[in-house]
Amino acid sequence: MLNINDLEARHKKYKIKSYAPYFVIFASTTIIVVSITSFILYNSKIEADIKEEQKQPVIVQKIEVVSATKEKNETLQEVEQKTVQEEAEPVTAKEDIKAEQKQEKVSLSPSLDFMGKMGSNNQVYYKKEPIGAAQELPKEITIDVKQEEKKQEEKIVPKKVEKAEEVTVNLDKKTPINIARKDEQEDISYVIKRFETNHNPALSLFIAKKYYQLGNYEQAYNYALMTNEINNNIEERWIIFTKSLVKMGKKEKAVETLKKYISHSSSSQAKQLLDEILSGKFK
């Protein structure tokens, strides 16, 4: 009978559970938004820093020039003021220059402030490279350690070395195998296309066998079935079909199907497979 209180409680739990994903989504979007904005801010800062860094030498030069000319001008001024005090025009001209120089100085001064900042920022910026280098280093170290281990093993237990070598060999081969698999997968899809146009049972059986070899038992099962739909009497198809069933953990179904087939075919291969499945030899 209905236990309403229990149901109510379970419903409450269910509601909380069903809202949980929304909380997670909300929380993660906030985190993502925050981190993206801070990342952008950080990046633009670095960019700005880089630009400033590029400007820096020029600024420094200018400032040097300016200060140099300023000093010169000042001394000149003093001299001129002393020697040519009565000539009003030159003085004003020089005062103009002075003013211009002052203006220049004013416009440049912010850059000088930046220089101060640059010092600290640069440090942060350049730190990145050492980090990269540091990351590479441990790799080398681990490799060394491995080699050392190997050498030690070689000395102590020769048998183990073989194993170790096998492992490394396998690792090396891993990628080629994947490539081969991909190729086979592509081959299969090509055959599948052909099969879809002409429905030749030989093709679907080929596909079933290929899938079986690749360990894709469900597809092997499906294509073996299709083969059957077209031509019920292909023995191999029954074999692949039942084998796939066993591989998919449906031993009972496999046995049942195989028995059905044997009952009207007297296939010795099927009988043998049935024996193997029943005795657990094939699994």
Added chain:
Amino acid sequence: MKPSIYENSRDVFLDTVNAKDYIQLERVSTIYQSLKDSIEKPLKMVLLYGKPGTGKSMFLSKLHQNLTPSQKVCLYKTPILDENEFFKILAQDLYGISYEGELNFTQFIKVVENKELVGTTIPLILLDEAQLYSTPMMEKIRLLSDTRKVKFVIALHKTEKEDIIAKEHFQTRIWESIKLENASTSELKIYIQKKLMKANCIDTASMFTQKSINLVHKLTDGNYRDVNKLIYTLFDIYVFYANNNPNKINTSEISTKFIEMSAIHTGLIDA
């Protein structure tokens, strides 16, 4: 509303197969028509298939009920697994011949072949749950149809994988296959409301808004059996509240919460 209204509504959704409860659904009617057409074609066996709970048994019951007045038609709701028994029962039901002792296939097919047809209509045999018949048995049924003196309509359910496996038996051209599907949302609405109306539960029928129908469809995928289970529990919950806490009931529409509680109870929701 009185608790009894909810009780009546609940009992509408008891999972039973009875031709008098049949609801006319548009898709089912067209399938029904094509089935009747193929019954009239010579040399055709009909395979009726679909997932459990799509209404195959209901369909066969309805077909049986409709055809009975006009022709010989036998419905076997559960398979007769013993061959000898199967042929003996057929001989009895089709021709009124009872056999003492054994009646094997060779003997029975001779009987069938030698029968003169009464009029033009071929006697019809409806077999439900036919996935339980063995392959050799199916083969014999096919041979029997080949005599053109009997016709079979065979209903079986298949899960997706077994879908194809079942077709193993049905590769020969003499089969016509008809598939039954789960209800669409609009069919579901008709199904639920008509079912309630038929039992005079008009008030509860009008409580099913599009929103509640959509939720029921989402939870059951339109599978009639799951729909029955869900709504049966739903009204059971209403019965409880009507008896214990009536002010918790909103009579203008079905409560989403109650639907969800029913889904939890029937296992459609994991909680």
